[in-house]
Amino acid sequence: xxxxxxxxxxxxxxxxxxxxxxxxxxxxxxxxxxxxxxxxxxxxxxxxxxxxxxxxxxxxxxxxxxxxxxxxxxxxxxxxxxxxxxxxxxxxxxxxxxxxxxxxxxxxxxxxxxxxxxxxxxxxxxxxxxxxxxxxxxxxxxxxxxxxxxxxxxxxxxxxxxxxxxxxxxxxxxxxxxxxxxxxxxxxxxxxxxxxxxxxxxxxxxxxxxxxxxxxxxxxxxxxxxxxxxxxxxxxxxxxxxxxxxxxxxxxxxxxxxxxxxxxxxxxxxxxxxxxxxxxxxxxxxxxxxx
Amino acid sequence: xxxxxxxxxxxxxxxxxxxxxxxxxxxxxxxxxxxxxxxxxxxxxxxxxxxxxxxxxxxxxxxxxxxxxxxxxxxxxxxxxxxxxxxxxxxxxxxxxxxxxxxxxxxxxxxxxxxxxxxxxxxxxxxxxxxxxxxxxxxxxxxxxxxxxxxxxxxxxxxxxxxxxxxxxxxxxxxxxxxxxxxxxxxxxxxxxxxxxxxxxxxxxxxxxxxxxxxxxxxxxxxxxxxxxxxxxxxxxxxxxxxxxxxxxxxxxxxxxxxxxxxxxxxxx
Numbered sequence: 176x177x178x179x180x181x182x183x184x185x186x187x188x189x190x191x192x193x194x195x196x197x198x199x200x201x202x203x204x205x206x207x208x209x210x211x212x213x214x215x216x217x218x219x220x221x222x223x224x225x226x227x228x229x230x231x232x233x234x235x236x237x238x239x240x241x242x243x244x245x246x247x248x249x250x251x252x253x254x255x256x257x258x259x260x261x262x263x264x265x266x267x268x269x270x271x272x273x274x275x276x277x278x279x280x281x282x283x284x285x286x287x288x289x290x291x292x293x294x295x296x297x298x299x300x301x302x303x304x305x306x307x308x309x310x311x312x313x314x315x316x317x318x319x320x321x322x323x324x325x326x327x328x329x330x331x332x333x334x335x336x337x338x339x340x341x342x343x344x345x346x347x348x349x350x351x352x353x354x355x356x357x358x359x360x361x362x363x364x365x366x367x368x369x370x371x372x373x374x375x376x377x378x379x380x381x382x383x384x385x386x387x388x389x390x391x392x393x394x395x396x397x398x399x400x401x402x403x404x405x406x407x408x409x410x411x412x413x414x415x416x417x418x419x420x421x422x423x424x425x426x427x428x429x430x431x432x433x434x435x436x437x438x439x440x441x442x443x444x445x446x447x448x449x450x451x452x453x454x455x456x457x458x459x460x461x462x463x464x465x466x
Numbered sequence: 467x468x469x470x471x472x473x474x475x476x477x478x479x480x481x482x483x484x485x486x487x488x489x490x491x492x493x494x495x496x497x498x499x500x501x502x503x504x505x506x507x508x509x510x511x512x513x514x515x516x517x518x519x520x521x522x523x524x525x526x527x528x529x530x531x532x533x534x535x536x537x538x539x540x541x542x543x544x545x546x547x548x549x550x551x552x553x554x555x556x557x558x559x560x561x562x563x564x565x566x567x568x569x570x571x572x573x574x575x576x577x578x579x580x581x582x583x584x585x586x587x588x589x590x591x592x593x594x595x596x597x598x599x600x601x602x603x604x605x606x607x608x609x610x611x612x613x614x615x616x617x618x619x620x621x622x623x624x625x626x627x628x629x630x631x632x633x634x635x636x637x638x639x640x641x642x643x644x645x646x647x648x649x650x651x652x653x654x655x656x657x658x659x660x661x662x663x664x665x666x667x668x669x670x671x672x673x674x675x676x677x678x679x680x681x682x683x684x685x686x687x688x689x690x691x692x693x694x695x696x697x698x699x700x701x702x703x704x705x706x707x708x709x710x711x712x713x714x715x716x717x718x719x720x721x722x723x724x725x726x727x728x729x730x731x732x733x734x735x
Contacts, residue, residue, distance in 0.1 A: 220632075221629065223628065225591065229591025233591070233592040237599035264582055266574060
């Protein structure tokens with residue numbers, strides 16, 4: 176997905192000379208093409224996430240469109256106050272793009288995991304929160320949002336899904352509406368497993384790439400069903416819960432413990448019950464309870 | 467070179483600014499007066515020497531001033547009012563519910579303020595971004611950011627300095643208001659040596675001497691410049707100088723106000 180990020184930025188740059196890349200010593204080689212073509216607007220600023228955000232805000236104050244990019248936990252959790260104040264409170268919009276969340280760097284352990292980014296950023300004013308699950312989603316949503324003056328967060332993934340669907344900012348996608356009593360709502364690359372788990376079940380499936388603003392209209396459409404949010408992060412569930420009076424539950428991250436294992440993304444998903452088999456088993460049990 | 471008469475006249479200006487700060491603090495019940503008093507000359511000096519136009523605050527050729535130590539906002543408001551950005555009477559609402567003039571400035575509310583600051587260690591990073599944007603635009607505009615010595619306990623200050631030096635931002639002036647606030651907690655001895663070791667050009671001046679501050683602004687270098695402005699918290703009022711803990715964030719009552727005014731008048735500023 177990072178390659179798509181670079182490709183889209185390269186294309187946008189052909190018609191806009193205000194894009195500035197600010198990297199935290201990540202994806203540097205990938206952006207060599209940009210660096211060679213636009214050396215004045217490429218900065219591998221170093222491993223200093225607080226300053227990356229503040230500098231991005233400063234650039235935005237003078238009419239540039241900053242693209243601040245590094246690893247998710249360090250840019251969002253460490254630099255939350257810089258995002259909150261320098262960008263949001265000052266109303267200096269910019270694009271924040273991260274990699275590694277939630278468990279893309281599974282082998283690196285809990286220090287490199289990030290599953291609260293969407294949840295904490297959606298609480299801020301003047302912010303848009305996007306979790307593109309596919310290359311197409313990233314491409315479409317980058318093009319439509321990067322220059323709108325808001326703070327837009329894109330959580331990139333190295334493990335995108337390939338399910339094609341229409342993409343429009345702020346609009347959820349109803350992937351299956353079979354009149355089922357249960358509606359699954361999910362977001363991002365975990366769609367691969369969720370889609371597979373419920374493909375043969377009489378269950379509705381709704382997909383979100385935009386967490387903030389959340390598509391309340393689509394949520395309303397499924398008000399009379401049992402909504403279950405399946406997500407490998409915090410944020411989507413909380414956003415859906417803001418629609419009052421729903422019957423909504425959450426299945427995903429474990430509570431009150433770190434996922435302190437290593438290995439692969441798939442292994443972590445299996446460990447916390449987000450592999451296809453576990454999701455399907457959970458759904459079959461839920462269907463029995465709903466009878 | 468300034469004549470004695472000029473210098474004396476300027477001193478009167480600064481006494482009056484301090485009197486305005488005291489008066490507004492008494493009226494409003496808000497303000498960090500000692501830290502305001504340490505940066506009066508600093509703020510004034512740069513508003514005098516920088517390119518800006520109070521009739522057109524968004525003038526595209528203006529230089530940028532950022533007060534990273536945002537709790538000295540009252541000093542900035544009073545100085546800006548002297549330069550015509552707004553009427554000083556409006557500042558009397560300082561810190562009240564609907565006031566535009568908060569105890570930490572909001573750039574969206576106060577005409578001419580370039581950055582909303584307050585949380586320490588933020589304005590300097592933002593200033594680096596502004597200075598970089600001028601480099602990209604190949605503009606000769608400059609940026610002055612005032613940071614506190616206490617503020618410099620924050621790691622983000624040093625991150626920003628490293629980045630600025632790495633980018634050779636010779637259009638960025640960092641003024642380090644060395645009013646000894648750091649002595650209360652994490653002490654920063656020999657700040658000039660520290661900034662030098664980070665690769666910045668360092669100049670040390672009497673932060674209550676406008677001429678020295680302006681001279682350092684005028685001298686150009688090939689990288690970031692840090693001006694260590696040695697100042698005194700509460701400068702001009704011996705009560706505040708000798709009771710810095712008590713007065714850090716405290717407004718005078720009527721009686722105290724009278725005493726502080728008298729001290730100011732008597733001070734050999």
